[in-house]
Amino acid sequence: MQPKSKDILNDEDDYSDISLRLMDVNDIDDFMVWATDDKVSRYCTWSTYTSKEQAMDFFTNIVAPHPWLRAICLRNRAIGSISVTPFEGSDACRGELGYVLASKYWGKGIVTRAVKKVASVIFAEWPHLERLEALVDVDNAGSQRVLQKAGFQREGVLRKYVIQKGRTRDMVIFSLLSSEITQS
Numbered sequence: 598m599q600p601k602s603k604d605i606l607n608d609e610d611d612y613s614d615i616s617l618r619l620m621d622v623n624d625i626d627d628f629m630v631w632a633t634d635d636k637v638s639r640y641c642t643w644s645t646y647t648s649k650e651q652a653m654d655f656f657t658n659i660v661a662p663h664p665w666l667r668a669i670c671l672r673n674r675a676i677g678s679i680s681v682t683p684f685e686g687s688d689a690c691r692g693e694l695g696y697v698l699a700s701k702y703w704g705k706g707i708v709t710r711a712v713k714k715v716a717s718v719i720f721a722e723w724p725h726l727e728r729l730e731a732l733v734d735v736d737n738a739g740s741q742r743v744l745q746k747a748g749f750q751r752e753g754v755l756r757k758y759v760i761q762k763g764r765t766r767d768m769v770i771f772s773l774l775s776s777e778i779t780q781s
């Protein structure tokens with residue numbers, strides 16, 4: 598039997614050993630750990646989840662049809678997620694990166710490693726993609742630091758750009774180009 602989510606964290610865990618895999622409805626209890634956490638949703642457009650039914654809707658309507666969404670895993674248990682959402686038509690050269698991590702794992706370099714993993718595969722998987730971009734709330738210093746550490750360029754501030762929980766927010770825009778990826 599798998600341990601419950603709260604039992605994932607052990608002293609011997611190697612936080613450099615994270616993996617990305619498809620997320621499905623079997624991950625719903627682990628998803629609830631971060632989706633019901635106000636600390637996690639604070640700078641996100643979505644509101645903190647309050648029921649498993651809401652989570653089920655998310656898995657059905659967003660996760661299942663999503664073109665590129667992965668669970669960030671520690672020993673194959675989902676502790677967060679990361680996605681690239683493509684744009685269409687004349688914007689098809691771009692994809693938008695998004696990520697979220699359960700709060701008890703913050704500050705261990707996990708999302709930086711996940712972003713680097715995504716950047717190393719997405720341009721090969723989607724050869725038409727030339728630019729991976731991310732929009733971050735001006736006050737979300739941790740997320741801005743992640744992108745900086747992963748090699749993204751800070752391009753500027755988009756003023757009054759997104760309504761988050763009724764407040765219109767300035768967003769910092771970051772990008773990484775396919776031409777900036779070094780093959781090792």
Ligand SMILES: CC(C)(COP(=O)(O)OP(=O)(O)OC[C@H]1O[C@@H](n2cnc3c(N)ncnc32)[C@H](O)[C@@H]1OP(=O)(O)O)[C@@H](O)C(=O)NCCC(=O)NCCS
Binds near residue numbers: 636637641
């Ligand atoms: C933002 C988030 C993804 C970071 O994930 P993480 O795995 O903790 O990030 P990392 O450990 O790889 O790096 C975080 C960096 O930010 C720094 N940091 C964190 N909070 C900070 C703060 N308030 N001020 C300044 N720096 C901060 C850390 O010190 C670290 O930098 P360092 O390695 O130079 O010390 C995670 O906190 C999260 O899921 N937040 C909620 C959801 C969210 O905001 N998603 C992004 C939406 S754009």
